[in-house]
Amino acid sequence: MFGNSQKTTQLAEEITDFTVIQGRSLWQDARIRFVRNKAAMVSVFILGLIVLFTIIGPYFAVWSNEEIDWNVMGDVRGMGMPSIETGHFFGVDDLGRDLYSRVIQATTISLLVGLIGAATALIVGTCYGIAAGYIGGRTDSIMMRFVDILLAIPTTLIIILLLVVAGRSFFTLFIALGAVGWLTMARIVRGQTLTLKNREFIEAARAAGVSEFTIMYRHVLPNLLGVVIVYASLLVPEMILIESFISFLGLGISEPYTSLGRLIAEGAGTMGYGTLWQLMYPLTIYVAIIISMFFIGDGLRDALDPKDR
Amino acid sequence: MLAYSLRRLLVAIPTILLLIVACFFLMHYAPGGPFTSERPLPPQVLANIEARYGLDQPLWKQLWDYLYNIVVHFDFGPSFKFKDRDVNDIIAQGFPISLTYGSLSFLVATVVGVSLGIAAAIRHNSWIDYFAVGLGIAAQALPNFIMGPILILTFTLWLGWLPGGGWNGGQWPYLIMPVIALATSYMGSIARITRSSMLEVLNSNFIRTARAKGLPTRTVIWRHALKPTLLPVVSYLGPVFVYVLTGSVFVDIYFSTGGLGQAYVGSALSRDYAVLLGVTILYGALTVVVNLLTDLAYAWFDPKIRY
Numbered sequence: 001m002f003g004n005s006q007k008t009t010q011l012a013e014e015i016t017d018f019t020v021i022q023g024r025s026l027w028q029d030a031r032i033r034f035v036r037n038k039a040a041m042v043s044v045f046i047l048g049l050i051v052l053f054t055i056i057g058p059y060f061a062v063w064s065n066e067e068i069d070w071n072v073m074g075d076v077r078g079m080g081m082p083s084i085e086t087g088h089f090f091g092v093d094d095l096g097r098d099l100y101s102r103v104i105q106a107t108t109i110s111l112l113v114g115l116i117g118a119a120t121a122l123i124v125g126t127c128y129g130i131a132a133g134y135i136g137g138r139t140d141s142i143m144m145r146f147v148d149i150l151l152a153i154p155t156t157l158i159i160i161l162l163l164v165v166a167g168r169s170f171f172t173l174f175i176a177l178g179a180v181g182w183l184t185m186a187r188i189v190r191g192q193t194l195t196l197k198n199r200e201f202i203e204a205a206r207a208a209g210v211s212e213f214t215i216m217y218r219h220v221l222p223n224l225l226g227v228v229i230v231y232a233s234l235l236v237p238e239m240i241l242i243e244s245f246i247s248f249l250g251l252g253i254s255e256p257y258t259s260l261g262r263l264i265a266e267g268a269g270t271m272g273y274g275t276l277w278q279l280m281y282p283l284t285i286y287v288a289i290i291i292s293m294f295f296i297g298d299g300l301r302d303a304l305d306p307k308d309r
Numbered sequence: 310m311l312a313y314s315l316r317r318l319l320v321a322i323p324t325i326l327l328l329i330v331a332c333f334f335l336m337h338y339a340p341g342g343p344f345t346s347e348r349p350l351p352p353q354v355l356a357n358i359e360a361r362y363g364l365d366q367p368l369w370k371q372l373w374d375y376l377y378n379i380v381v382h383f384d385f386g387p388s389f390k391f392k393d394r395d396v397n398d399i400i401a402q403g404f405p406i407s408l409t410y411g412s413l414s415f416l417v418a419t420v421v422g423v424s425l426g427i428a429a430a431i432r433h434n435s436w437i438d439y440f441a442v443g444l445g446i447a448a449q450a451l452p453n454f455i456m457g458p459i460l461i462l463t464f465t466l467w468l469g470w471l472p473g474g475g476w477n478g479g480q481w482p483y484l485i486m487p488v489i490a491l492a493t494s495y496m497g498s499i500a501r502i503t504r505s506s507m508l509e510v511l512n513s514n515f516i517r518t519a520r521a522k523g524l525p526t527r528t529v530i531w532r533h534a535l536k537p538t539l540l541p542v543v544s545y546l547g548p549v550f551v552y553v554l555t556g557s558v559f560v561d562i563y564f565s566t567g568g569l570g571q572a573y574v575g576s577a578l579s580r581d582y583a584v585l586l587g588v589t590i591l592y593g594a595l596t597v598v599v600n601l602l603t604d605l606a607y608a609w610f611d612p613k614i615r616y
Binding site for chain 2: 145148154157161165245249261268271276286287294
């Protein structure tokens with residue numbers, strides 16, 4: 001019917017060329033928005049540097065974090081200051097231990113505490129929230145009432161109480177942090193599940209005979225991921241904050257382990273003696289971690305939850 | 310409104326009771342009682358001590374007595390560590406101090422935060438706006454235990470203007486730093502919430518209508534924009550009050566103000582469970598009451614909300 005003119009060939013090519021208008025998935029869209037966010041990208045870069053520092057840093061350390069430099073110990077103020085020659089890049093602490101190695105150790109532990117605490121909260125909170133929201137009815141109200149009651153108790157006091165009663169250890173600390181973190185997560189997930197569970201695609205899945213558990217796992221959970229990721233990313237710095245607060249009081253992580261909060265407390269205790277570096281190095285890294293994590297969380301929220309802008 | 314208040318109250322009371330029961334069982338099953346020492350006591354002595362503290366009674370009786378004394382007599386029992394003081398004495402000594410600078414910080418954070426947020430929203434993109442936004446960001450990274458050392462470093466060590474700690478009957482030079490340390494981060498958050506809320510309200514239709522009918526800016530802001538702006542702020546104030554209460558634990562330790570926090574951490578370190586539980590229950594109960602008040606204030610503030 002049509003001749004084989006150049007024009008028709010071109011038209012045919014354009015019609016069959018699907019690369020011209022390529023659809024973007026939700027995640028691609030989010031990634032583009034996140035990469036465009038300058039503050040978030042700078043924060044990712046800074047956080048990356050800090051993580052790199054905790055990984056590579058130990059290879060440059062001259063002193064281990066447990067060794068005491070007996071030469072310097074007598075005169076920390078005069079001889080223990082940061083210098084390349086003595087190998088104490090960040091100086092020494094009050095007992096003559098190398099602060100560089102201690103800061104690396106503390107940063108690693110603080111980051112781990114944040115990640116594990118948030119991960120515990122994420123897993124427990126998501127399971128609980130989906131179960132409550134999806135099952136609904138009386139189960140839902142009982143489960144959420146329980147969350148409300150727990151939420152009414154001041155978190156730091158409960159963590160301190162748990163740490164004292166169950167003994168101070170890493171395990172207890174993670175359990176205690178997870179125990180207070182999952183509550184808000186459960187609430188958010190439950191709210192989101194409530195709006196999702198009456199949508200058509202869930203109904204379609206149910207009509208097709210998919211089991212309830214599979215619906216929760218395959219259909220509800222993926223749609224929750226955006227909200228969950230955003231909240232979890234904001235939870236990490238919060239966990240680090242709480243842990244530091246408790247360690248500052250001397251009730252958190254105990255020697256030989258240390259965390260940034262503990263180092264800041266030690267530095268703050270000795271700053272009257274002119275050894276200011278003991279406060280400044282951990283403080284700077286701490287503030288950098290917290291601020292960049294909040295910016296990353298904000299960026300993720302803008303990227304994954306566009307209606308919130 | 311009345312039905313709603315009653316319903317909320319009905320939830321609040323079991324919450325407090327549950328808190329007391331949970332704390333009681335935590336204390337009971339904690340390893341290492343307050344009387345375990347390196348030199349084991351003769352069994353007769355131990356029996357006498359346990360009788361003195363009522364620990365020889367069956368568990369349900371102990372729980373009942375504990376609950377009964379708290380609810381009816383407001384009596385948290387004797388301290389396990391200090392032979393001559395009970396928990397009430399310790400609370401009575403420390404709580405007024407904590408409450409004094411706690412409420413002051415709360416007041417400062419609210420008043421300054423809200424004013425700053427409103428000013429920032431009205432003068433959008435001006436220097437005061439940037440200051441408020443900057444403070445909001447800094448607030449997230451400057452919690453009380455970071456502010457404390459920074460303040461002491463500046464005002465005590467470098468400038469030498471303020472005493473580095475102590476209470477001295479609450480004279481104002483001793484109050485300034487604890488209050489600032491406690492208030493800063495919440496001030497920042499409140500300013501941020503107020504600012505974004507005000508910006509949203511100022512862009513809404515009813516404000517445009519008010520402007521269009523020729524009302525002066527002052528009237529528009531105070532009569533029309535202020536109330537809806539403060540709604541999210543009010544709901545944030547309840548948590549802030551709780552944070553200020555728990556934050557006082559830090560201030561007491563760091564500035565040696567002699568408030569309840571010192572007793573709390575001291576009892577945590579020496580396993581004086583009676584004091585630990587007494588303070589936790591007191592703060593928990595206060596939290597529940599404050600949350601209740603916040604909810605009621607919210608309902609009163611926003612007549613659109615139907616419960």
